[in-house]
Amino acid sequence: MPFAVYVLGLAVFAQGTSEFMLSGLVSGIAEDLQVSIPAAGLLTSAFAVGMVVGAPLMALFSRTWPRRRALLIFLTVFVAAHVVGALTPGYEVLLATRIVGALANAGFWAVALVAAVSMVEPAARARATSVVVGGVTVACVVGVPAGALLGEHLGWRSAFWAVALVSVPALLAIVTSVPDDRPRVTAPTGASVAGTGTPTVRAELRSLTGRRVLLTLLTMALVQGATFGAFSYLEPLATRVTGLGAGWVPALLALFGVGSLVGVTVSGRVADxxxxxxxxxxxxxxxxxxxxxALGAVSPAAVVALVFVQGMLAFGTGSAMISQVFHLAPGAPTLGGSFAAAAFNIGAAAGPWLGGLTIDAGLGFRSPVWVSAVLMGLALIVAGVIRLVRSPQFTKATVA
Known part of the structure; x- marks a missing residue:
């Protein structure tokens, strides 16, 4: 595996830490900037929306740039947004930096996924994808707890400084390790000839709007919705249903992250x-x-075991699905990663929202886990439709 792929994983680690660390900093931000807790919570929502919208937009904006340049620009903007956020005395500026940081993060994700798979042989694409996605899982294990610890002892601004600082080695390594290739766009009439350039925007969008690709993206969003729907409410489930003490929560979150890291590692080695x-x-x-x-939430042993297993399955399956998008849409070498990143973040935003609705409805703290089970059932139905769409009988019937 090229060293540059691991460099991209390091940068994604810093960005993943930024995306999820605010869950442990909300109270400090609200007190320091004199805003309400819900207002501070909107900083997380703003980042998620910026990721969903920014992934395809930033990929379109940068599709003709050399990949090294695109990665450096996006990561530099991301670092600058965190420096400004750490210095600002006002909530409005901090909110703006979260949106700008998310747009830069989305652009980096889109280019990084494409760059990673372009640096390896086709048989190793799932492994390259798993290394990049693995940055998020390491962020869950190390970055997010470390950010919360910094926020508790040195203030929330220290966590923003830490994210900016961790990104600097990735910036330097990208300069020396990522190839400075420039995608060449072909004439508007269609896709490029192999080795002569990248397809036009119209050709890439045509490749990404095929039935199987769209259904795969929908499946990915449902799987991630299930993952983050349950993960977001793990703390009240563990403390109020299972009966574990609050001191167990960081350990459970870290255990989920360890499982995630194992999952992407296994996926990268066997999924291709x-x-x-x-x-x-x-x-x-x-x-x-x-x-x-959901059924065994009252058992501490069951919860501890299942938190690890579900983290492993969720991220192992998710990273394999990202590589599946590239496999199904070879005609979208620059936009495929952005659509996958958008689907990932749509699920990450929708799952917690749906889980929260069930809690507000008085259905208890197990209800988000049941929502996750329902979302997985829907994902399996969509997967069944995908198998139907690719069947020869369906193809013949459609043509007829």
Whole structure:
């Protein structure tokens, strides 16, 4: 695996830490900037929206740039946004920096995924994808708890400074390790000839709007919605249903992150051989696991075991699905990663929202886990439709 792929994973680690660390900094931000807790919570929502909108827009904006230049520009803007955020005395400026940082993060994600798979042989694309996505899982294990610890002892601004500082080595390494290739866009009439350039925007969008690709993106959003729907409410589930003490919560979050890291590592090594079977098995296992967690939430042993297993399954399956998008849409070499990143973040935003609705409705703290099980059931239905769409009988019927 090229060293540059691991460099991209390091940068994604810093960005993943920024995306999720605010859950432990909300109270400090609200007190310091004299805003309400819900207003401080909007900083997380602003980042998620910026990721969803920014992924395709930034990919379109930068599609003709050399990949090294694009990565450096996006990461530099991301660092600058965190420096400004750490210095600002006002909530409005901090909110703006979260949006700008998310747009830069989205652009980096889109280019990084494409750059990673372009630096390896086709048989190693799932492994390259897993290294990049693995940055997020390491952020869950190390970055997010460290950010919360910094916020508690040195103030929330120190966490922003830390994210900017961790990004600097990635900036320097990108300069020396990522190839300075420039995508060449072909004439507007269609896709490029192999080795002569990248397809036009119209050709890439045509590749990404095929039935199987759109259904795969929908499936990915549902899987991630299930993952983050349950993960976001793990603390009240563990403390109010399972009966674990508050001191267990950081350990459970770290355990979920360790499972995630194991999942992307395994996925990267085995998913390339039988990607579709791997994804289907992971989805079925995830649904069974969420049901088991909802039913067994009163058992500490069951919760501890299932938190690890579900983290492993969720991120292992998710990273394999990202590589599946590139496999299904080879005609979208510059926009494929952005659509995958957008689907990932749509699920990350929708899952917690749906889980919160069930809690507000008085259905208890197990209800988000049941929502996750339902979302996985819907994902399996969509996966069944995908298999139907690719069947020869369906193709013949459509043509007829």
């Amino acid at each position: 051989a039988r990607r579709s079977a791997f994804v289907l098995a992971g989805m079925v296992s995830l649904m069974v696991g969420w049901i088991a967690l």
